[in-house]
Amino acid sequence: MVSIKDVARLAGTSFKTVSRVINDDPAVREETRARVLEAIEELGYRPNSAARTMRSQRSGVIGFISDRVTTQPHSGDILRGAQQVADAHDKVLMVVNIDRDAGFRHRQRALDILLERRAEGLIYACDYHREVELPKEMGMVPSVLANGFASGAIRVPTFLPDEQQAALEVTRFLLAQGHRRIAYLGLNPRLAAASLRQAGYRQALEEAGIKVDEALIHPALVGAPDGDERSTVEEAIDRLLANSPRPTAILCGQDSTAMQLYLALAGRGLGVGRDLAVASFDDQRPISTFLTPGLTTMRLPHLEMGRQAMHCLLAGSREATTVRLPFVRIERESHLVAGLSPRSPLSESAVSDGPRQ
Structure with missing residues (x-):
């Protein structure tokens, strides 16, 4: 496996400089940046995401709980909108599909998968405008609800079609x-x-x-x-x-x-x-x-619901407001x-x- 030290050796720099290039530090000189990027490409180096998570205490992962969204073509744009914003902010969107008819254990397993991977936040998206009881875990991490409204004790920022x-x-x-x-x-x-x-x-x-x-x-x-x-x-x-x-x-x-x-x-x-x-x-x-x-x-407004839900999550808002988006x-x-x-x-x-x- 190619290491960061291998890249530094080929580029003629320190491994700290390579790390700064990987993290897009603007203070790195363009000539040095170009040399490091060329070495990365030549060696096929891939950053160790686990190590980066340990150093930064942030996984870069956003959990997307699809309550049938990914299986319904008319609501799939919610996912596409969230993905667009996640990509622009260098976040990884991890999607798990749940079926509300499959029961509590199925939903709980999906949440466990996301939390085990240290998701920084959660988006819960419904396939159509309806009431949903949010899992208690969504009250413990930054969370947003799209295309549904909460019926239980858990309240999060919510985006609905007007x-x-x-x-x-x-x-x-x-x-x-x-x-x-x-x-x-x-x-x-x-x-x-x-x-x-x-x-x-x-x-x-x-x-x-x-x-x-x-x-x-x-x-x-x-x-x-x-x-x-x-x-x-x-x-x-x-x-x-x-x-x-x-x-x-x-x-x-x-x-x-x-x-x-x-x-x-x-x-x-x-x-x-x-x-x-x-x-x-x-x-x-x-x-x-x-x-x-x-x-x-x-x-x-499925696409815009997904986009605004992701923007809200990345902004760190925890206020349980409801925003209605125009058709x-x-x-x-x-x-x-x-x-x-x-x-x-x-x-x-x-x-x-x-x-x-």
Whole structure:
């Protein structure tokens, strides 16, 4: 194994100088730095990370607890955002995937792995916006929660998608296109985002002076495995189209519902963008890009959640604040309907352009 002394001998310097180059000490002369780096490359030297940890008392490792994030393509950007910031700060991101259905021992083993490797901090990331009980270990080391909110005694800095503001913005957008009969095909009421997205939809209509028509609001509990009574997209569409006058736009609680709506409308001889406008949430690819016409949707801030969670962790913040991050509106063609004239009933200046505390 090549040692630091071998590098020093080839470069004609002391091993302390080699150490300073490895640690990017700006006081080292450029000529010396170049000579040391050339020797490192020629010998294939790799620093001993264990020794460096002992000297600095810092491992450089950040633990990323993936609660199904790495197995769900639509939430993987949380990991990617955290990785980008970790790389920029020369930190190693150690990812362990847990499955909340696998039980306590599975989760505890994942935490033990990270703590045994002296992780400097922990990020706990959920696959969707939901309640989670954080393990007690997260109260002992710097920790951050992304895409979930804590239910137990452990409280840490938390980053969430701003569900209500996103619904407010996209409904305002549909109003600005000239729509006045906007239906809402919502989420399973058991989801945390369900009530928040519906609240934003209602708020936008009320701001525009439009009375909320309860007949235009339906949940879409598609594929629920528990056997509870539920309305399918097909049934909800029949109810919505039976209204007189019928809606000119339908806002879907998520992209997978919008996809089923496209199919249901086509089966009734109706076309998105021709007879009805459709908008949605999440920007779940490939659904949003493969639909024809392309789906106008509110993109979840997964990437920014991961980035800000990592920035917060590296800054050493321990205050248990909650930051809500804005969605990004992705305009394609599904919101356009021939014969409707865009108008601006509300100023868009009230739409959030940054995180809310």
